[in-house]
Amino acid sequence: MIEMAAVSFRYQGNVAGTSSAPAINRFSMYIDKLAVVRGERVALVGPSGSGKTTLLGLVAGILRPDSGTLHIHGREISSLGDAAVRQFRIGHVGQVFQSFELLDYLSIVENVMLPWYIARDPSSEKMGRQQCRQRAHALLDEVGLASRSNDLPGRLSQGEQQRVAVCRAMLNHPLLLLADEPTGNLDQANKQMVVDLLLQQAQQQNSTLLMVTHDQSLLGRFDTVLDIRSVSSEGAPE
Amino acid sequence: MSGAWYLGWRYLAFHKFKSAILIASITLMLFLPAATRVLVSDSAAALTARADRTPLLFGAAGSPLELVLNSLYFHAGKPSAITADKLDQLQATSLAKFIPLNTHFHSRDNPIVGTTLEYFSFRGLELAGGRLMGMLGECVLGAGAAARQGVVSGDYVVSSPETVFDIAGVYPLRMKVAGVLKPTGSTDDAAVFVDVRTTWVIQGLGHGHQDLAKPGAAAGVLGRKEGVITANASVAQYAEITVDNIAEFHFHGRSDNFPLTSVIAVPPDDKSATLLRGRYQSNDEGLQLVVPATVLNDLLDTVFTVQNYVILGLAMLGMATVAVIVLVFLLSQQLRRGEFHTLSRIGASRIYIGLLIASELAFVFIGSLLLALSLIIVMKQYALQILQSFLTL
Numbered sequence: 001m002i003e004m005a006a007v008s009f010r011y012q013g014n015v016a017g018t019s020s021a022p023a024i025n026r027f028s029m030y031i032d033k034l035a036v037v038r039g040e041r042v043a044l045v046g047p048s049g050s051g052k053t054t055l056l057g058l059v060a061g062i063l064r065p066d067s068g069t070l071h072i073h074g075r076e077i078s079s080l081g082d083a084a085v086r087q088f089r090i091g092h093v094g095q096v097f098q099s100f101e102l103l104d105y106l107s108i109v110e111n112v113m114l115p116w117y118i119a120r121d122p123s124s125e126k127m128g129r130q131q132c133r134q135r136a137h138a139l140l141d142e143v144g145l146a147s148r149s150n151d152l153p154g155r156l157s158q159g160e161q162q163r164v165a166v167c168r169a170m171l172n173h174p175l176l177l178l179a180d181e182p183t184g185n186l187d188q189a190n191k192q193m194v195v196d197l198l199l200q201q202a203q204q205q206n207s208t209l210l211m212v213t214h215d216q217s218l219l220g221r222f223d224t225v226l227d228i229r230s231v232s233s234e235g236a237p238e
Numbered sequence: 239m240s241g242a243w244y245l246g247w248r249y250l251a252f253h254k255f256k257s258a259i260l261i262a263s264i265t266l267m268l269f270l271p272a273a274t275r276v277l278v279s280d281s282a283a284a285l286t287a288r289a290d291r292t293p294l295l296f297g298a299a300g301s302p303l304e305l306v307l308n309s310l311y312f313h314a315g316k317p318s319a320i321t322a323d324k325l326d327q328l329q330a331t332s333l334a335k336f337i338p339l340n341t342h343f344h345s346r347d348n349p350i351v352g353t354t355l356e357y358f359s360f361r362g363l364e365l366a367g368g369r370l371m372g373m374l375g376e377c378v379l380g381a382g383a384a385a386r387q388g389v390v391s392g393d394y395v396v397s398s399p400e401t402v403f404d405i406a407g408v409y410p411l412r413m414k415v416a417g418v419l420k421p422t423g424s425t426d427d428a429a430v431f432v433d434v435r436t437t438w439v440i441q442g443l444g445h446g447h448q449d450l451a452k453p454g455a456a457a458g459v460l461g462r463k464e465g466v467i468t469a470n471a472s473v474a475q476y477a478e479i480t481v482d483n484i485a486e487f488h489f490h491g492r493s494d495n496f497p498l499t500s501v502i503a504v505p506p507d508d509k510s511a512t513l514l515r516g517r518y519q520s521n522d523e524g525l526q527l528v529v530p531a532t533v534l535n536d537l538l539d540t541v542f543t544v545q546n547y548v549i550l551g552l553a554m555l556g557m558a559t560v561a562v563i564v565l566v567f568l569l570s571q572q573l574r575r576g577e578f579h580t581l582s583r584i585g586a587s588r589i590y591i592g593l594l595i596a597s598e599l600a601f602v603f604i605g606s607l608l609l610a611l612s613l614i615i616v617m618k619q620y621a622l623q624i625l626q627s628f629l630t631l
Contacts (some may be wrong), residue, residue: 035553062583090585101580108246117241118586121574152252 001038001208002059004177007031007068007078009058016089029054029232036224038073038175041202041209043219046228055228056178059210061085062095073175089121093172094169094207096179096198100161102153102168109149112136112167119172138174139167143197159190163197170201177202179211195221214217242590246597257602264606265565267556269613271549276614278545280621282538285311288424289530291361293511294327296336296498296518302528303537309500310530311425312341312349317496324525326494333514334505335360338601340437341499344398345413351429352437358419360504361426367391368417374436374487375479376416382427384418391417394478395430397440411440412478423622438489438496439479446476446487484579503527571595 010028029051036042044052057063057069061077064085071080073092077085102111110117116132127135140146143163145156153161162182169177179198183191195211195218202209211222219225250257288310297305298318301374307313309509321344321568337360340352355370357363358378368391371378379387387395397411413432421427437445450459450467458473488498505511518527571578578591586594617624 060583086585086587095583097580097583101583102578103245103577103580105249110248114581115584117245118581118584118590119241 001040001073002034002036002210003069003071004031004058005069006033006063007058007070009054009065010061027054027111030159031055032233033230034231036208036210038208039202039206040221040224041199042209042211042224042226043222044212044226044228045214045219050228052228053180055232056093056095056180056210056212060095060178061089090115090212092171092175094161094177096169096177097180098181098184100153100158100165100185102161102164104153107150107152108145108156108164108212109133109136109140111153111170112139114168115171123218126230135171136167139170140164141216143167150199151178155191159193160161162186162190162194166194166201170205173205174207176207176210177205177207179209181212181214183214183215185212191215191218239355240593242593243597246594247601249594250598250601257389260563260566261606261609263372263559264603265609265613267559268606268610271556272610272614273617274545274548274552276618277621277624278541280618281625282541284480285534286531286538289534292502292530293505294334294503294514295500295528295530296324296503296525297528299524299526301387301457302526302533305528306530306533308341309339309502312351313427316342316447317499319499320501320525321494322496322498323494324510324523325498325501327328328501328503331514333510333517334503337502337504338498339500339502340432340497340499342435343400343437343440345377345383345395345430346387346398348379348428348430349399350377350437350440351431353431354434354435357431357502359420360502361424362427363422364420365417366420367417371416371431371433371436373479374433374439374484375411375413375482376581377436377519378417378419378431379415379431380419380431381421383430384415386428389415389418391415394510409475409477413438414478434498435489436479439495441497443491443496444487444489446479446483448474449486469616573630 008028008030027049042133044055047054054063057070058065061080065078068078069076077088080088091116103114106114113132113136116127116129137146137149140149143166145160145163145167148156148160153164156164160203162185165182169179182198184195186194198211199211199221201207209222213219251412289306292310295306295309297309298320300318302317304313304317308315308317319340322338325336328334328386335356337356338352339353341349343350351357358370365378366381368378374570379389379395384390389395393415394412397413398408413430413436419426435444439446440630448458450469450473458469458471460468460470462468467625476486479487503514505514515529518525578586581591581594582588
């Protein structure tokens with residue numbers, strides 16, 4: 001499902017949306033070979049700064065490798081143009097972020113529909129607004145938030161916000177579910193709930209789950225635990 | 239609505255207060271110069287139209303502008319009066335139709351305009367109900383005055399005392415409303431028209447009381463000597479002129495000396511107008527002849543100059559407002575970097591994010607433009623009322 005071969009990457013200048021710390025701007029990594037099969041649920045571990053988030057960025061197509069090949073579901077992502085990569089990402093990749101990143105001015109259900117609002121254009125539209133709303137409601141129902149669908153994110157607890165973020169990631173039935181420390185800002189009870197949700201959703205959709213975590217207590221629940229240092233030969237800042 | 243437009247709309251709706259301030263600022267920036275221009279041009283058109291329809295105006299020597307504003311727009315300023323014998327002198331020339339005006343008094347906020355029946359045909363005023371005044375003490379109301387005082391034909395209006403401190407002053411005169419005019423959109427709408435002699439009664443130059451020669455008034459008679467009857471204050475004065483008591487109304491003094499504010503002259507042709515202007519070009523009898531359109535144009539030249547300065551000032555203020563709005567907007571974009579980064583990571587292109595920002599700007603500017611246009615339309619509806627309220631100050 002995910003196949004990486006001889007992928008090298010080096011940050012060029014500042015990274016949009018991140019701090020421009022010199023360390024990250026000098027970071028580089030090389031992955032000789034990485035393969036994850038479809039439906040596999042992988043916990044990605046490793047020390048801070050070892051390239052876990054970079055790997056997720058490469059797989060999501062947010063970052064482009066300097067060399068090597070990256071196939072996802074048999075499709076060569078690294079050779080696609082920007083627009084095609086974006087379309088691929090919206091259509092097939094669901095992402096969950098550590099700080100939830102819900103838009104405060106959209107209601108819960110609209111936040112879940114966000115990928116649809118972004119992707120929406122007559123040529124690529126897979127489902128209509130009504131269908132999309134129904135799908136969003138169904139997802140919110142599964143996570144116990146259907147009754148809050150018209151609330152704004154600010155009225156939800158952090159655990160609830162992360163559940164909404166998971167729903168957003170699942171909207172388009174993704175092939176790939178990428179989660180970057182999704183439990184990092186949550187208490188123990190919410191951690192378990194969010195991990196349960198991710199694993200359950202990935203299994204239901206037969207999505208490949210790649211989740212970055214530092215929490216050792218969660219590792220036993222994944223099919224595979226992948227230490228970034230085992231696949232990346234240059235993982236540390238130069 | 240495309241996704242970016244919808245998100246833009248939701249962003250503005252969520253930040254209601256910020257959006258409202260932005261829209262209000264831009265609305266004012268658009269509205270104020272346009273409103274100034276519309277108000278001035280509409281007012282100028284209304285003023286000049288009425289002035290153009292008034293060929294010549296006679297009045298006492300003094301400020302031509304005050305004379306024109308008072309005689310044409312019943313402005314509250316009070317120019318010096320001329321005596322009624324001037325009207326007789328003018329009529330003796332036979333060079334024009336002469337219409338006297340006496341605009342000294344008010345009924346509540348409405349000017350009382352003493353004139354003759356010729357004024358109605360001269361201004362093209364038509365009755366909406368009732369009839370024109372047929373006797374002393376009757377009045378005809380403009381549509382606006384009737385509405386404001388809440389009266390119809392057959393009701394009464396009362397003249398207002400000029401000063402409450404003059405205890406020897408004239409009592410208010412109760413006047414029967416003979417008719418109400420159709421609305422014209424001019425200052426005539428606000429007027430209470432009476433016969434010019436009725437204004438002299440209001441002024442106290444004429445009055446009515448019990449006939450002292452009759453036995454019923456004996457209690458008030460102090461003495462009779464050589465045809466002169468002396469009476470005390472118990473003699474009943476009439477505050478209203480009726481068919482029954484009109485015979486007991488009379489004027490004291492010579493009517494030649496009674497006051498008029500002005501006389502409108504309507505010459506039948508250019509030759510008569512030229513002769514009239516030549517004859518009264520430099521009159522040393524305290525009479526001046528003005529062409530209202532010329533006087534108004536002089537005033538409007540000044541108004542337009544002031545208007546240009548006002549608009550220049552507003553334009554500079556507008557530019558400062560735009561600069562502040564741009565600054566606020568740029569700062570807002572800085573604060574939203576995280577949001578844009580999230581959109582980008584999910585799959586939004588730079589064009590999409592640009593469209594989102596553009597949609598927000600478009601909503602704000604279109605909203606402001608529509609609001610400004612609505613305000614201008616509303617203001618245009620009331621431009622003449624605004625003008626009239628300024629004139630009657």
